[in-house]
Structures are given as structure tokens and as C-alpha cells.
Amino acid sequence: MSSANRMSFIGRDMAVDLGTANTLVYVRGRGIVLNEPSVVAVNQDTGGILAVGLEAKKMIGRTPGNIIAIRPLKDGVIADFETTERMLRYFIQKVHRRRYLAKPRIVVCVPSGITGVEQRAVKDAAYAAGARKVYIIEEPMAAAIGAGLPIHEPTGNMVVDIGGGTTEVAVISLGGIVTSLSIRVGGDELDQSIINWVKREFSLLLGERTAEEIKMAIGSAYQLPGENDAEIRGRDLATGLPKTIVVSAAEIRKAIEEPM
Structure with a gap:
């Protein structure tokens, strides 16, 4: 058996962006093969996993009492x-088409500000999931390489990477990170701000999915030409009944003002 065939048999090299909101998987020679939410639906009675990724995200806010949808990463690091x-x-088995013998080498992206203990947890989780070798790379460096920036030249390149749980800011030069800052504020914080604002202004309870959809549809940091309004459907806190309201892009901008 040739070296290439043997490597293919035990698992192709993979890169994993283990994000708070979404997990992306890149496989050498195939490109990005998976982009799914970092959500797991678990049956509390049996401890069994019912769904992972997109299927699990669809269950958020819509599950019976014995089923919970867990987001195991918080602020860019492992919480569960x-x-x-x-x-x-x-995800490893899905990428390798359920080949249970797959033992790939994996590069995992982590926030630049995580502690040694948090970094160790990422490595341990990847090894426990079936990796034969795990390498850690900081997210700003991975973003700079992916964007094709001249990272090895003696010039400063600034990268701003806004994720679900963290925002990474780094200056990269001569193949390394000169200075970096990891702020534990990201898209999740914006969603929560929308939920809190609608609750305060309209006495309407929204779910995480609805808040995210509104943010994606009309959310912005500054005024844009031709802005639209959007309908929000939630539960009226006074009556307990479903209620629909219309909000403008300006109102959503006001809602996310604090974390922005």
C-alpha cells in the first residue's frame, strides 16, 4: 500500500474552526466540506444525542422538556x-463518510486570548473524538493565511475576526502575532441585545433563532441606503398569545448599540 493510500485510509488531514455559533471543517484536497451550527440536541432521560448541527439548531426553543439543545462552546471556548x-x-465521521477507523490529523482554530487550560481542553476533545494528531492555530493567524495576507513580510497586517462568541483583533508581521486582543463579545451578544430590547420595548418574548434572523435581515452598524422594515413574531408577555410587530432597521441598530 502506498503512503498516500495509507494516509487516505486512516483519515485525511482536516482543519476545524470550532466556533461558538458554527463549526467549519476543511479537508485537504476537498476544500470546506462542512459548515454547520455548533449545536447538539440531547435526550436528558437517556443521555443520547438526537441530532447535531443544522438539525439540532432547528430544535432550539421547540423541544419537549426531556430534550435540550446544547451549544457546547461559549465565548469561543469549551463550556461542555x-x-x-x-x-x-x-463531524469527523460525517466528513469521512461514517468510516469509524478514521484517525485524521487535525488543525483546530482557537481564540488568541484563551488560557493554557482552555487550549488543553480543545486538544483533549479532538483526541477523544478520534484525531491521531492535533495542532492548535490562533484564529487571527488562520484568517490572515486564508485571506492571502503577506504574513511573512516585515509589515503590519491587521485582522479583525468577528465570530459568534468572540471578536479577535490582531496585528501580524514576520509570520507571527505581534499584538492581539480577544474580546468576548460577538454575534451572540447582538442576538441577546435584540431579545432584551424587544422584551423591554414591546413586552414580546423572542427566541434565539428569531433574534438572529432579524439581525441578519436588517441589522447594521450604521445607516444604509434603502433600509427595510421586518416583521417579528413572538409571545406577548401580557397575554401569553402569539403577537406580530414591525420594526425598522434604525430600531434594531438602537437595540444592538451597546455591544457594538
């Missing part, structure tokens, strides 16, 4: 080790 490991194993 066991669930993260199971989610990673599912």
Missing part, C-alpha cells in the same frame, strides 16, 4: 467538554 467531544466525533 463531553458534548464538544461527541459533536467533533460526529
Whole structure:
């Protein structure tokens, strides 16, 4: 058996962007093969996993009492080790078409500001999920390489990477990070701000999915030409009944003002 065939048999090299909101998987020679939400639906009675990724995200806010949709990463780091490991194993097997013998080498992106303990947890989860070798790369460096920036030249390149749980700002020069800042504010914080603002202004309770959809549809940091309004459907806190309201882009901008 040739070296290439043997490597293919035990698992192709993979890169994993283990994000708070979404997990992306890149496989050498195939490109990005998976982009799914970092969500796992678990049956609390049995401990069994019912769904992972997109299917699990559809269940958020719509599950019976014994089923919970877990987001195992918070602020860019592992909050639930066991669930993260199971989610990673599912993604590895999905990419390798359910080949249970797959033992790929994996590069994992992590926020630049995480502690040694948090970094160790990421490595341990990847090894437990079936990796034969795990490498860690900081997210700003991975973003700079992906964007084709001249990172090895003696010039400063600034990268701003806004994710679900963290925002990474780094200056890169001569193949390394000169200075960086990891702020634990991201898209999730914007969603929560929308939920809180609608609750305060309209006494309407929104779910995470609805808040995210509104943010994606009409959210912006500054005024744009031709802005639209959007309908929001939620539960009226006074009556407990479904209620629909219309909000403008300006109102949503006001709602996300603080985290922005």
C-alpha cells in the first residue's frame, strides 16, 4: 500500500474552526466540506444525542422538556467538554463518510486570548473524538493565511475576526502575532441585545433563532441606503398569545448599540 493510500485510509488531514455559533471543517484536497451550527440536541432521560448541527439548531426553543439543545462552546471556548467531544466525533465521521477507523490529523482554530487550560481542553476533545494528531492555530493567524495576507513580510497586517462568541483583533508581521486582543463579545451578544430590547420595548418574548434572523435581515452598524422594515413574531408577555410587530432597521441598530 502506498503512503498516500495509507494516509487516505486512516483519515485525511482536516482543519476545524470550532466556533461558538458554527463549526467549519476543511479537508485537504476537498476544500470546506462542512459548515454547520455548533449545536447538539440531547435526550436528558437517556443521555443520547438526537441530532447535531443544522438539525439540532432547528430544535432550539421547540423541544419537549426531556430534550435540550446544547451549544457546547461559549465565548469561543469549551463550556461542555463531553458534548464538544461527541459533536467533533460526529463531524469527523460525517466528513469521512461514517468510516469509524478514521484517525485524521487535525488543525483546530482557537481564540488568541484563551488560557493554557482552555487550549488543553480543545486538544483533549479532538483526541477523544478520534484525531491521531492535533495542532492548535490562533484564529487571527488562520484568517490572515486564508485571506492571502503577506504574513511573512516585515509589515503590519491587521485582522479583525468577528465570530459568534468572540471578536479577535490582531496585528501580524514576520509570520507571527505581534499584538492581539480577544474580546468576548460577538454575534451572540447582538442576538441577546435584540431579545432584551424587544422584551423591554414591546413586552414580546423572542427566541434565539428569531433574534438572529432579524439581525441578519436588517441589522447594521450604521445607516444604509434603502433600509427595510421586518416583521417579528413572538409571545406577548401580557397575554401569553402569539403577537406580530414591525420594526425598522434604525430600531434594531438602537437595540444592538451597546455591544457594538
